[in-house]
Amino acid sequence: xxxxxxxxPRPCFDEYNAKLQLQNRMLSQMIDHKDIMISSLDVAQExxxxxxxxxxxxxxxxxxxxxxxxxxxxxxGLGSRIIIxxxxxxxxxxxxxxxxxxxxYPSTNExxxxxxxxxxxxxxxxxxxxxxSLEVTYLAGKLPLGPVADPR
Numbered sequence: 001x002x003x004x005x006x007x008x009p010r011p012c013f014d015e016y017n018a019k020l021q022l023q024n025r026m027l028s029q030m031i032d033h034k035d036i037m038i039s040s041l042d043v044a045q046e047x048x049x050x051x052x053x054x055x056x057x058x059x060x061x062x063x064x065x066x067x068x069x070x071x072x073x074x075x076x077g078l079g080s081r082i083i084i085x086x087x088x089x090x091x092x093x094x095x096x097x098x099x100x101x102x103x104x105y106p107s108t109n110e111x112x113x114x115x116x117x118x119x120x121x122x123x124x125x126x127x128x129x130x131x132x133s134l135e136v137t138y139l140a141g142k143l144p145l146g147p148v149a150d151p152r
Contacts, residue, residue, distance in 0.1 A: 016041070019068035026069050030055075041068075045075045052079045060086040066095050105142040112137045115144035 023044040028036045030053065038044060053076050060066055070082050086092065092100055106114060113123045115137050120126050125133035140146040 015064065019064070022065060022068040048076050050077045052077045054081050054083075056083045056085075058085050060084055060091055061088065063091050063094050066091060106144065108137065108142065111140070111142045111144040115140070118145060
C-alpha cells in the first residue's frame with residue numbers, strides 16, 4: 001500500500017522528477033527493495049507490464065499522483081487490481097474511473113464496537129467505560145480508529 005498524500009509538491013516546477021520519486025517509492029515497496037532508483041518514467045511500466053499486481057494507492061489528493069503511478073491499466077499485467085482511496089471524487093472522474101465504491105460511515109453501534117475492539121480487545125467497553133466509550137465514539141465523528149494511537 002502506498003500512502004501518497006502530500007508526496008507531490010504543491011507548486012511543482014519539476015513535475016518529471018516528482019513523478020519519478022513517486023514511482024521509485026512505489027517500486028521499492030512493491031518489490032521490497034529499499035532505495036530503488038529508476039532513471040526514467042518508462043522503467044516502472046516495463047518492470048510491471050507482465051506482472052499481476054494488487055496496487056493500493058491510499059489517500060490520493062492530486063491527479064498528478066495518479067498519472068505517475070497508475071495512468072493506464074495496461075501498465076500492469078493481466079488480472080491486476082488497483083484500489084484508490086481519495087476524499088476527492090473529481091480525481092477519479094478526471095481519470096475516467098467508473099467503478100467507484102463509496103464507503104459509508106459506520107453506525108453508532110458499529111463505531112462503538114470497532115473502537116472497543118481496538119481499545120479493549122472486545123466488542124463492548126469494560127465495566128465503567130461505557131459512557132466514556134460512547135463519548136469518544138461521538139467525538140470521533142463515527143471514525144472510531146481516529147483516537148487510537150498510531151504505532152508508527
